[in-house]
Amino acid sequence: MSDNPVQEAIDTEIKSNDVVLFMKGTPVFPQCGFSAAVVQVLNHLGVKYKGVNVLEDDSLRNGIKDYSNWPTIPQLYVKGDFIGGCDIVREMFETGELTEAFSTRGVDVQIEA
């Protein structure tokens, strides 16, 4: 993949977790409205995910933008695939495509009652 240690660490994170959200803040304490919106969607769908706080590490914050050629945060990955940022996640949630994106990749969705 790359001999850059930051890119390698990102790659490992994405490949060793089914659902990873690179975000500002944490799932419990999002520090940006766009990250908070994605957290809300994932929580609503009852999907298990790992939140990675890019504010803790500038190299990560910049590295994730290079990794996916995507200049903004949050970024959602499912089974290694880049799904999108806040706009895309919201749109896909509204159309039902997001649930499909999880199920077709074998990720459990348990929508809150």
Add this chain to the structure above:
Amino acid sequence: MTAPGITATEQTIREKVAEAFAPARLEIENESHKHHGHAGSPGTGDSHFALTVVSDAFAGMDRVMRQRQVYELLADELAGPVHALALTLATPEEAAKRGL
């Protein structure tokens, strides 16, 4: 010259998007005022935008490809004054279906 109430950045975004996508519809909302005082808000009044583009140019592209095109087009702005850019990108058919 910029129209009253329109920031220079908003004007640049409008011109670039109009030229690149020949949109049937193009709306830019300056949301900077909503973010004053937040972490990451420079308080310039020129930092947070929501962009709606309806264009045939998006036909045959998935969501990620569409957004990447806009991000690339506005790379200078995103590296500069623009801290957040919410995007709604659709073809005219999709816009009609979604009631955009």
